[in-house]
Amino acid sequence: MNKHVIVLPLVALALAGGAFLYLAQGDTARLPAGADTGREPVFTAPRSEMLPTINIAKVKPWAANAKPVAARGLAVARFADGLSHPRSLLRLPNGDVLVAETNSPPRPKDGIVNRVMAYLMNEAGAGAPSPNRIILLRDADGDGRAETKATFLTGLHSPYGMALVGDTLYVANTDALMAFPYKEGDTRITAKGRRIIAIPAQAPNYHWTRSLVASPEGLLYVGVGSNSNIGENGLEMDKGRALILEVNPRTGYRRIFASGLRNPVGLAFEPKSGALWGVVNERDMLGSDLVPDYLTRVEFGAFYGWPWNYWGGYEDRRVQPQRPEIREYTKRPDYALGNHVAPLGLAFADKVQLGAPYTDGAFVGLHGSWNRKPAAGYKVVYVGFADGEAGKAKPVDVLTGFLDKDGAAQGRPVDVTADAKGALLVSDDLGGVIWRVTKAK
Template sequence: MRTHTIALALSFATLATAAHSQTAPVLTGQAAFTDYSKEKPGVRRHLTLADLPKPMPESSVTNRPELVPRPEGAWPQAPAGFKVTEYATGDFVMPRLVRPAPNGDIFLADSGGGRDEDNGRVIVLRGVGADGKAAQREVFATNLDHPFGIAFFPADNPKWVYVANTTSVVRFPYKAGDMKASGPAEVVVRELPGYAKLTGGGHWTRDVVFTKDGQHMLISVGSASNVDDSDTHPTEFHRADVLEFTPDGKFEKIYAAGIRNCVGEAINPITGALWCSTNERDGLGDNLVPDYITSVPEDSFFGWPWWYMGGHQDPRHAGKHPELKDKVRTPDVILEPHFASLQMSFYPNINKRDADHAGNDFPVAFAGDAFAAEHGSWNRSKRTGYEVIRVPMKNGKATGEYEDFLTGFVTADGKVWGRPVGVTAANDGALIVTDDGSKTVWRVAYVGKK
């Protein structure tokens, strides 16, 4: 049993586990491929197309995580100058995506359990108490079908909270400060492709964001499979796509295609462009196919299922659709294969913050950068992921690198106690991270020199 002293000491300690990222070397080439034993806060990596091996499906392995209770003394590790605390624990079934309301409340999708159970909910966390935990906690809505994406509309003075279920998008009436829905769910999009209808399962997460001008609603829908040819498998209809609707739910078009599972959507605050954090396919070996984080231009195509990474053909679809090879877009940031990259979000421009939102702001070098949660591998001989990464940006464009930011969720002998899923910046500047392994919401605040 953990003692109060140990927990208190850990939660309020500044964890100095690595040199400042600005001075850390960037690992490139084969050295950039990693596993959990090499993931340390501040380490940067840069993978390119030239680093990718040939497909080796015969070497593919099944190595699912062995989930264990958080061991005595285990704690997420952040770079020097950052403090990690437990923000919320207990009574979560599956804490997943998090998004801040304009007033600072944190809306969390507790996606529920069971393939066909409508026991998902949205929970609201508010403020920080003297103990470092959420000062208030309420259930905003219940009886949802595996909710994941959450969006506020209109952006500046929202009247609605949109929630993306597995097979639909609903919205609840909202005014600033509401911690409980003031009215019933209104169905906006009635039929999204859903895994409950499929024999073989498929990705169930659905994210939802609005374009910067508020004119369009973009919904990401993951594939129904790992490699099925969408020409011959009707279950792949409107999947592995980002779908465009009006805010009232009228289908407009396929916004972008060939994205196997765009789990996390985000609008770049500088450029206004859609970005995605994406799970790529498995079964081609330890170091294929990389997950990625990328801008997603309108009408772009990323290759799934026939191609990957800018014109590499999946050998399981050899000879198919040669006309598409030159149309495959290369992602902006190539991540470790099998990372299971989930939610991503952009850190705000600190210089433009309202004075009321100051407090735990990260150093100015983080302004405009992205963060992403890496849920962790199952298809790699040595585990990788189980961390939060930072994606450096310059003027709204990615440098191509990524950096280990929050690690320590795997024990030295490879057992897993935590799995990051959601990540967002709170209005006070702290980073909020959900972990559906230990069913904890973590808070990462900067306490170093301002």
């Protein structure tokens, strides 16, 4: 055989492989640290990525006595450990704490995109099957450590959000909002439960978490993330998603409360204004300096831009057809938390007693990036408020050290809530730990 017949394909393959490796190196952030946070974040021009920037921290679980680093004046200790992928938290009136042990439901394994997503989840320590249960933690002796760890509720389907209204516990599975009878002090619910509404969970069901919060009036608010990055598989795949639902659990009536929210995860009511606020994960593959994830007041009927716009009117020209007529109706978020930081947990400071400066504001759990260089997030931050609005100051680090000195992930913070004594609880799904943050003695 002519040697050129052999050599030329090899050369082409080598060039293609070199091009792939070059593109796979990804994009590196150019903005200085902190420029992508606050009420007026800095925006760069989009830097389109043919392949997503992949920068997954290696998994190196906490050593026996290791722990995150608390901010000056604060201390951190283990409230509970030995958990299986703990995510959302709910403190009950008697002080018991519920934690959802959960993960993504099974996803399709065909096609390059699904295989890449499976690889990313495995590399990030999130590829295990979902435990599909809720655990009850009880600190009966008040020493700051849960001595009771009971399996409270099973038979769920990738559960996430939880809310208690009267004697009914509501759980947001990935595909349905469920109701269960609750009796204070019980350590297990055996009732099958009843479905209030179905929730869209079309395959491949990206952004599978369903956040949940109850208003003082007993209405429920459910966050439903998009099924894509920017609707690239057709908007029919995202029907009924990228929004927050308002649900009357007594009648089952529901309506869209707000839309254009790519992945609204943490939801909470601000205590002074009574307004609903949420943290939202924004879009990918526009470079390491775009787009900032955010904290925002969620207004009824508001549209927040996804997929056509971000941050109140910046057009994402990858989305076709364009919708320039809706830019003037796009609501701008209130506060940027940083690019690709993946905010998941939200809790206001009214029930947290950590002293100044943590008296009027919001705690946010930043799960951490997989698609930014350098890595971002992997910490809990505090955003100061004034008169019910996010203030002008930059976020303040509360709990760091989830990445070790070599950049390996020892843990990843998820949800935040106050315990019965005013300490801040932080779930860590990678470490299998619930951390407890208090004032230093």
